[in-house]
Amino acid sequence: MNVMPLKFAELSVQQLARFHALSFIIEQKRPEYFEKKIKSLKPSIQxxxxxxxxxxxxxxxxxxxxxxxxxxxxxxxxxxxxxxxxxGHKTDVKCLCHGDYRMNNILLKLTEGEITDVIPVDYQLMYYGSPIVDFLFFIFGATDKEFRRNHFVHLKDMYHETMEQYLKYFDIDIDIVYPKKKFEMDFEDNxxxxxxxxxxxxxxxxxxxxxxxxxxxxxxxxxxxxxxxxxxxxxxxxxxxxxxxxxx
Structure with missing residues (x-):
């Protein structure tokens, strides 16, 4: 029922961005595995x-x-x-999605009363689909109008920047995988x-x-x-x- 704290939202968005980026990495580094094990995953709701x-x-x-x-x-x-x-909406860019990415499915670590780390759990609804939908599911599931007015754009930008940085570890250019312009268009459309x-x-x-x-x-x-x-x-x-x- 509560609106999520900003720090929790930031850490969770970063984890989601890395999770989606990992899907793009597997697609490039292990294409056969990706085709058989990831691209074949269907949403639980039909x-x-x-x-x-x-x-x-x-x-x-x-x-x-x-x-x-x-x-x-x-x-x-x-x-x-x-x-x-x-x-699940339609976007040209697809990846492995969590499927139920919300506050209830994210563990948090408190250090002296401050949130210092988060760990997503409950991956039983994973499917191959739009990363934008995963992101919006998380944001709109536990925020109110005031939170979105103050932090929505910041979290959106943080998501894409985190993905960009994570992909660099594997020598993958985000402009090839998910260019910012395309990301912004998908975000607006969905x-x-x-x-x-x-x-x-x-x-x-x-x-x-x-x-x-x-x-x-x-x-x-x-x-x-x-x-x-x-x-x-x-x-x-x-x-x-x-x-x-x-x-x-």
């Missing part, structure tokens, strides 16, 4: 009737306090939003994933602690949630961002 209905059900809850004007705008793009969310994430999956994250659904016992289409009030403020902040960025 676009289909069940997940479309799940998204629709979550949207009924998530949009509950949005203005009619905003709901009308979202409704006009609902099919596009759901398909984009469920297929910003709406932040809204989709908050409409369709964040309700699960913001479910009241005593009311978390047991997915082993409940059918996907029967999942119901009761949301913490902080969710609606968080979602409105995302909506405000999308309007400011010309995405809504």
């Amino acid at each position: 676009y289909g009737d069940d997940y479309v209905e799940f998204c629709k059900n979550m949207y009924k809850v998530s949009s509950n306090r949005l203005s009619n004007e905003i709901k009308d705008k979202i409704d006009k793009k609902a099919d596009e939003y759901m398909k984009n969310y469920l297929t 910003l709406e994933f932040g809204l989709e994430l908050n409409l369709y999956i964040a309700p699960i994250i913001f479910t009241l602690e005593d009311d978390v659904p047991d997915f082993d016992k409940v059918d996907l289409l029967e999942v119901k949630v009761k949301l913490d009030d902080r969710y609606y403020e968080r979602l409105q902040g995302v909506v405000d961002d999308m309007i400011e960025w010309g995405k809504l």
